[in-house]
Amino acid sequence: MASTGVPSLDSLLGGDGYPDRSTILVVGPPGIGKEALGYWFTHSGLVQNDFCLYLTRLSSREVLQDVKAFNVDLTQRVPFWFSSDGGQVKFDVGDLSGLSFNLKDILKKNSTRRIRVVTDVLSSLLMLNQPDTIYKFLTQLFSDVKQYECVVVATIEEGMHPPNVLAAMQQLFDGVVELKLYEEGLRVLPLLRIRKMRGVTPQVGYYNFAFSKNGMELNAYAR
Amino acid sequence: MPDRADITAIILSAMGVASILVARFLLGGSGVIHNAVGVFGPLILFSLSSAPMFAYGAYWAFNVRRALAVPLYRRQAFGIGIIILSLWSTLAVSGDLPANLSLQVTAAISTVTFYFLFAVVFYWIDASILVSRRMDPLVRDTLYWSKIRIPIWIANILTWGSILLLAAYAELTGNLVLLNQLSTGNIQNEALLVVYNFPVVVLLCGVIFIPAIAIRSKWNSRLRMHFLWFAPSPAILLLLFFGVISGPSDFSGFILFLVVILVMGFTLYKSAKSLVPLNQISPQMTVNRVEPIAP
Numbered sequence: 001m002a003s004t005g006v007p008s009l010d011s012l013l014g015g016d017g018y019p020d021r022s023t024i025l026v027v028g029p030p031g032i033g034k035e036a037l038g039y040w041f042t043h044s045g046l047v048q049n050d051f052c053l054y055l056t057r058l059s060s061r062e063v064l065q066d067v068k069a070f071n072v073d074l075t076q077r078v079p080f081w082f083s084s085d086g087g088q089v090k091f092d093v094g095d096l097s098g099l100s101f102n103l104k105d106i107l108k109k110n111s112t113r114r115i116r117v118v119t120d121v122l123s124s125l126l127m128l129n130q131p132d133t134i135y136k137f138l139t140q141l142f143s144d145v146k147q148y149e150c151v152v153v154a155t156i157e158e159g160m161h162p163p164n165v166l167a168a169m170q171q172l173f174d175g176v177v178e179l180k181l182y183e184e185g186l187r188v189l190p191l192l193r194i195r196k197m198r199g200v201t202p203q204v205g206y207y208n209f210a211f212s213k214n215g216m217e218l219n220a221y222a223r
Numbered sequence: 224m225p226d227r228a229d230i231t232a233i234i235l236s237a238m239g240v241a242s243i244l245v246a247r248f249l250l251g252g253s254g255v256i257h258n259a260v261g262v263f264g265p266l267i268l269f270s271l272s273s274a275p276m277f278a279y280g281a282y283w284a285f286n287v288r289r290a291l292a293v294p295l296y297r298r299q300a301f302g303i304g305i306i307i308l309s310l311w312s313t314l315a316v317s318g319d320l321p322a323n324l325s326l327q328v329t330a331a332i333s334t335v336t337f338y339f340l341f342a343v344v345f346y347w348i349d350a351s352i353l354v355s356r357r358m359d360p361l362v363r364d365t366l367y368w369s370k371i372r373i374p375i376w377i378a379n380i381l382t383w384g385s386i387l388l389l390a391a392y393a394e395l396t397g398n399l400v401l402l403n404q405l406s407t408g409n410i411q412n413e414a415l416l417v418v419y420n421f422p423v424v425v426l427l428c429g430v431i432f433i434p435a436i437a438i439r440s441k442w443n444s445r446l447r448m449h450f451l452w453f454a455p456s457p458a459i460l461l462l463l464f465f466g467v468i469s470g471p472s473d474f475s476g477f478i479l480f481l482v483v484i485l486v487m488g489f490t491l492y493k494s495a496k497s498l499v500p501l502n503q504i505s506p507q508m509t510v511n512r513v514e515p516i517a518p
Contacts, residue, residue, distance in 0.1 A: 031296025124360035188290040
């Protein structure tokens with residue numbers, strides 16, 4: 001198991017975090033804090049001396065600026081950056097074969113360690129390519145990635161893809177964590193739900209979440 | 224389909240108009256309203272009748288801001304909330320100042336509210352362009368905004384500061400000529416004219432960005448809706464500026480003016496609310512209780 005970096009989320013997932021050799025999809029609207037789950041997951045991996053790869057369509061400098069807002073320190077222990085600018089490998093959102101080749105190459109070179117991959121490129125890939133192309137690409141990529149001791153956490157934007165595309169993506173991943181905003185009277189509530197998780201009993205509960213200096217706080221949603 | 228929050232907004236708008244009609248019924252003719260509550264009458268009536276709608280819109284903007292976690296998106300929500308409040312204060316306070324106020328007070332209020340509105344609109348434009356870039360699949364920088372924004376901010380702050388300092392100087396020294404020029408915009412000095420108009424030119428240039436990023440945001444229906452709902456407000460302001468819609472001169476004019484302003488308030492509320500997709504709480508969600516999580 002790979003700790004999520006958020007103790008309360010680990011508890012929710014049965015105590016130890018995401019399952020081994022799994023692919024996790026975090027769904028939510030822009031700005032809700034999906035990426036924060038990736039930051040804590042990366043930080044937790046770096047502390048445990050896992051090989052952490054951060055694959056982003058942004059520059060590494062921009063991601064580090066966002067990371068600071070969540071009180072996560074990625075400057076002492078740094079992930080391997082696969083980014084549009086400022087990383088060890090340059091990411092080009094239009095080059096699927098290059099992405100696949102580089103990713104497999106990096107994983108192969110670090111196959112002796114436990115690997116964590118965090119990425120925010122999924123929405124961009126879906127917008128710039130046919131959904132079935134990305135579906136096939138991910139199916140192939142995930143089967144290759146799972147040959148290693150690797151956990152992948154990917155984020156996808158809610159409201160930017162047709163529902164059928166989003167449903168197909170959710171079907172492709174082993175686990176789906178959903179972050180959504182709900183309207184309750186005159187309040188806007190951010191709620192988290194584990195839609196599915198391989199090896200974890202299906203859960204029906206919603207959790208109110210908030211970000212603080214200590215990380216993410218989860219509380220069972222009660223009206 | 225309007226949801227409960229939308230219906231509340233419509234009710235608040237209707238109550239604004241109804242309160243004026245009730246006031247007229249209780250106080251008599253249109254002239255009586257002006258005379259009965261004194262020279263502050265129109266100001267108070269307009270402020271009270273439009274305040275709930277604008278406050279409600281601002282409340283939703285700050286509500287959305289509070290629910291978001293990423294600073295960039297929070298800034299955009301904060302920007303629209305402050306725009307709603309400053310638009311209301313500009314319209315309610317400086318747009319309808321009583322005639323018996325001294326030039327010092329009128330100039331001070333109109334200069335401060337005018338430039339504050341400029342500042343907050345520019346703040347929102349800046350945040351919106353950055354959000355649009357972040358949401359773009361290719362992370363495209365519209366017209367190199369991320370490179371030019373800092374110099375523009377510095378120049379803007381310098382010009383705002385200069386004008387406010389100049390206004391304060393004119394207030395303290397009682398320079399009525401300068402005060403009059405600043406409050407009316409009829410500046411004689413050429414250098415001062417450039418400084419005075421710089422924020423206006425910058426804001427107009429900023430406004431040009433909005434349709435550009437709205438077109439580029441074809442991927443994101445929420446951002447497009449945000450811009451679409453925002454669009455009527457500048458359009459209404461332009462109609463007011465060019466006199467197509469006149470200010471309140473008689474009772475029917477007052478009602479028409481109020482309705483237009485309330486429509487503006489409603490569209491701004493919708494603009495704030497469309498920043499994020501909001502889901503409805505379903506009964507099933509409250510049936511399945513779970514135990515609190517032990518960290």
